Amino acid sequence: MRALAIAAALCACAARANPIDTFGLGSRAAAMGSAGTALGGDSSSTYYNPGALLDAQTLRLDVGYRYARPHLRLDGAAFDADASQAILFGITAPGRIGPLRVAFGLSLAVPPEGLVAVKTRPFDSPRFPSYENRLHRLYGAFDAAVEIVPGLSVGAGLTFLSRTEGGVALEGVVGVTNAETSTLTSSIDTRLVAVRYPQAGVHWKAWDGLSLGLTYRGSYTLRLDTALRIDGNLQDPGYPPLVQNGYFAVQTHVVEMFQPMQLALGAALRVSPTVLIAADLTYARWSEMPAPKPLTYTLDVGVFNPLIKIEPPRVYPDPGFKDVLVPRAGLEWRAHDANGLALDVRGGGSFEASPVPEQRGESSFADGHKATATAGLGVEAQRPWGLLAGSAAIDLNLGATWMLPRAHARDDASRPGFRATGLVWQAGSTVRLKF
Amino acid sequence: MGALFGAAMLAAGAAAASVPDVVGYGARSSALNGLGSADDRGYESAWLNPAGLADAKKMRFTVGWVQGGSSLRLDGADRPTEATSGAVIGSAVPLPFTGALQDRAALSVSLYFPRKVINHALAPFPDVARLALLESRTQVVSVLGALGVRITPRLSLGGGINALATLLGQIKLQPDAGNHIVSTVDQKLDWAISPLVGARYTASDALQLALVFRGAVKSQYDLRITSNLGTLLPIGVPVLRVAGTSQYDPAQLHGEAAWRLSPALVASAGATYKRWSDFPLPTENATARTPPQPETGFHDTVVPRIGIEWTAPWGSRTFTARGGYRFEWSPSPSDAPTLVDANRHVVSGGLGLTLPVAQGALQIDAFAQWHELAGHARASGRYLAAGATVGIDL
Numbered sequence: 001m002r003a004l005a006i007a008a009a010l011c012a013c014a015a016r017a018n019p020i021d022t023f024g025l026g027s028r029a030a031a032m033g034s035a036g037t038a039l040g041g042d043s044s045s046t047y048y049n050p051g052a053l054l055d056a057q058t059l060r061l062d063v064g065y066r067y068a069r070p071h072l073r074l075d076g077a078a079f080d081a082d083a084s085q086a087i088l089f090g091i092t093a094p095g096r097i098g099p100l101r102v103a104f105g106l107s108l109a110v111p112p113e114g115l116v117a118v119k120t121r122p123f124d125s126p127r128f129p130s131y132e133n134r135l136h137r138l139y140g141a142f143d144a145a146v147e148i149v150p151g152l153s154v155g156a157g158l159t160f161l162s163r164t165e166g167g168v169a170l171e172g173v174v175g176v177t178n179a180e181t182s183t184l185t186s187s188i189d190t191r192l193v194a195v196r197y198p199q200a201g202v203h204w205k206a207w208d209g210l211s212l213g214l215t216y217r218g219s220y221t222l223r224l225d226t227a228l229r230i231d232g233n234l235q236d237p238g239y240p241p242l243v244q245n246g247y248f249a250v251q252t253h254v255v256e257m258f259q260p261m262q263l264a265l266g267a268a269l270r271v272s273p274t275v276l277i278a279a280d281l282t283y284a285r286w287s288e289m290p291a292p293k294p295l296t297y298t299l300d301v302g303v304f305n306p307l308i309k310i311e312p313p314r315v316y317p318d319p320g321f322k323d324v325l326v327p328r329a330g331l332e333w334r335a336h337d338a339n340g341l342a343l344d345v346r347g348g349g350s351f352e353a354s355p356v357p358e359q360r361g362e363s364s365f366a367d368g369h370k371a372t373a374t375a376g377l378g379v380e381a382q383r384p385w386g387l388l389a390g391s392a393a394i395d396l397n398l399g400a401t402w403m404l405p406r407a408h409a410r411d412d413a414s415r416p417g418f419r420a421t422g423l424v425w426q427a428g429s430t431v432r433l434k435f
Numbered sequence: 436m437g438a439l440f441g442a443a444m445l446a447a448g449a450a451a452a453s454v455p456d457v458v459g460y461g462a463r464s465s466a467l468n469g470l471g472s473a474d475d476r477g478y479e480s481a482w483l484n485p486a487g488l489a490d491a492k493k494m495r496f497t498v499g500w501v502q503g504g505s506s507l508r509l510d511g512a513d514r515p516t517e518a519t520s521g522a523v524i525g526s527a528v529p530l531p532f533t534g535a536l537q538d539r540a541a542l543s544v545s546l547y548f549p550r551k552v553i554n555h556a557l558a559p560f561p562d563v564a565r566l567a568l569l570e571s572r573t574q575v576v577s578v579l580g581a582l583g584v585r586i587t588p589r590l591s592l593g594g595g596i597n598a599l600a601t602l603l604g605q606i607k608l609q610p611d612a613g614n615h616i617v618s619t620v621d622q623k624l625d626w627a628i629s630p631l632v633g634a635r636y637t638a639s640d641a642l643q644l645a646l647v648f649r650g651a652v653k654s655q656y657d658l659r660i661t662s663n664l665g666t667l668l669p670i671g672v673p674v675l676r677v678a679g680t681s682q683y684d685p686a687q688l689h690g691e692a693a694w695r696l697s698p699a700l701v702a703s704a705g706a707t708y709k710r711w712s713d714f715p716l717p718t719e720n721a722t723a724r725t726p727p728q729p730e731t732g733f734h735d736t737v738v739p740r741i742g743i744e745w746t747a748p749w750g751s752r753t754f755t756a757r758g759g760y761r762f763e764w765s766p767s768p769s770d771a772p773t774l775v776d777a778n779r780h781v782v783s784g785g786l787g788l789t790l791p792v793a794q795g796a797l798q799i800d801a802f803a804q805w806h807e808l809a810g811h812a813r814a815s816g817r818y819l820a821a822g823a824t825v826g827i828d829l
């Protein structure tokens with residue numbers, strides 16, 4: 001199977017981080033520029049700040065949907081990038097264990113078009129690391145939180161991903177003059193190994209109306225470590241073997257995905273009974289992004305050995321990404337609140353500097369600074385139809401991210417540079433039930 | 436968890452099955468040898484019978500561990516297999532609706548998570564004999580989501596899903612200008628969702644009945660490798676297809692009855708029909724001209740089970756002892772050349788302790804299971820599994 005990895009091994013790593021980093025989780029925080037570190041109140045705390053899970057006083061269920069469409073341009077031409085969708089499910093369950101207030105949270109963002117989609121390209125081909133494989137990936141997190149003292153809670157949890165290791169072996173006969181006459185069978189020994197990375201957070205209701213939050217998200221690198229081996233004779237049907245017991249073996253080590261360590265500091269301040277403002281500052285350590293490792297191969301095809309023209313494995317340069325600080329801000333205004341029905345209007349924005357250096361050498365990462373504007377509405381009904389002791393709310397969010405135009409000139413004048421820009425739209429809706 | 440659950444839920448490999456099908460799901464059910472569909476009311480219902488969740492009274496979270504190992508022989512030689520080792524995480528969450536929906540619905544998100552892997556695909560070449568249903572069969576994550584609803588005071592219905600992934604991909608190899616091999620990859624992990632539906636009927640104060648359907652859990656992989664390396668290699672590389680089925684639990688129909696013989700004693704009996712005749716080839720041929728493999732020849736089976744549970748007060752606590760037996764009829768023909776399997780006698784037992792805590796209970800359960808292979812000329816040996824769980828009401 002991991003012949004698959006051959007390919008990946010020979011090209012640049014592609015996937016970076018996950019879709020929640022890009023679009024946020026849940027409609028309320030996403031509409032507020034994803035400045036959610038100090039917000040709390042629903043299952044999106046599993047991502048923004050596990051310590052804020054205790055902001056929920058009763059059982060809560062969240063169900064939603066998110067759609068995003070990148071419109072990317074490379075040298076003025078449209079660049080093919082798939083839309084990203086996710087079905088969202090979250091649960092926040094507060095309770096007590098003895099004297100302790102505790103809460104558990106679970107969030108899932110499930111792409112309906114498939115769990116994971118990965119496209120890799122040859123190292124020299126320009127690609128958008130922020131908007132290709134990054135958007136097509138299942139996300140899930142499980143967290144727990146405990147109240148240390150009234151108003152101060154800590155939470156932590158794990159996010160699970162997988163990496164692949166193992167290999168595929170094929171044996172039989174490979175046709176010499178016509179490869180399609182080959183008769184091969186396969187065996188497989190491949191493991192999807194669990195990769196766990198932690199997230200943790202502290203949430204403090206400093207005083208009435210002000211909440212502070214600090215969140216840590218661990219880094220991870222998903223690799224495809226794979227082997228492919230073909231053993232057998234080189235032989236045409238009806239003829240004796242030209243080569244007996246030849247083989248071709250390749251070992252690959254591919255970076256499929258990298259997420260930087262992140263540290264987010266946030267504050268949420270209720271400046272009046274109807275207005276809440278939130279702000280976050282996130283540090284992302286992109287400088288740890290690894291370079292692809294070269295593949296290694298061996299082969300013995302007997303009399304054909306002198307005719308092989310494959311060059312030694314290519315060594316890839318360090319990508320040289322830079323750490324970044326991402327500011328985010330959001331606002332929520334309760335525009336109407338009467339007769340058990342409330343209307344919230346939300347807005348926000350963020351600015352994410354690109355971690356990608358100018359592409360003067362061999363690599364071709366097309367990325368630029370990204371400015372995002374968001375908006376949304378929320379309608380909340382108390383005790384709807386007498387079925388809930390709490391409330392039911394429906395939130396809508398819209399967002400647009402503009403990747404500022406950026407041109408890359410090569411040191412080697414014989415290699416063409418490139419210019420990249422793009423606009424990414426997103427929309428979503430979440431239904432929240434408070435029991 | 437995405438790529439956790441994602442992640443979690445990926446697949447690749449050999450025909451195998453899951454811990455819930457081999458050992459059971461949860462310490463109580465495993466001690467009863469897979470029974471509990473008629474009277475369980477906790478997270479185990481996510482696998483046993485989602486309708487049972489409607490009887491959940493308190494929100495409870497449970498964690499635990501399952502460990503297992505085997506001593507198996509095939510054709511007179513030891514056949515090493517991977518140990519079972521993983522965590523159980525379960526939840527039962529009553530939904531506190533008011534009005535017409537009050538005390539009627541509950542949901543569960545539960546999983547079994549192997550210690551080392553999410554999935555292990557292990558398939559030797561098609562002509563190599565192996566113990567088809569016991570080797571690395573428990574090396575796969577199981578993720579279960581379920582909802583149970585009480586329709587009438589006597590009837591509850593439930594449904595859920597068990598989700599795995601199917602791997603599809605295309606790889607193209609070609610030379611670059613510097614005579615290196617370069618490639619493009621288009622890989623996708625797609626959904627393979629299996630349904631779970633169940634009904635529970637309380638016939639009397641002493642008798643509960645259950646009927647459960649579990650859809651086949653089948654995870655496949657299909658990768659095509661094409662190349663255009665004519666300028667680098669003096670020989671052609673054929674179009675390769677690496678395809679097969681990595682995980683397989685057959686579709687099942689399970690019927691069960693639980694009799695309360697006395698306030699302290701409950702006896703259960705049930706039978707599970709397993710549609711093994713749909714069992715697919717673990718690996719398909721890699722090239723089009725390779726001679727076709729013979730069919731598996733597997734047949735459908737029925738698995739009978741019996742269990743008993745005795746409960747006694749112990750001060751403010753409650754002590755429980757459990758036991759069970761099932762006969763796991765092998766679906767493999769006795770003369771199968773490579774996909775070898777044998778009948779299994781499975782004996783199980785377990786203990787439970789319920790301790791009162793502030794606003795609910797702390798539930799501690801443990802179990803052990805002994806599988807003995809029998810009646811096959813080429814295959815013999817045993818498999819032993821044990822585990823424990825701790826659950827707490829919130």
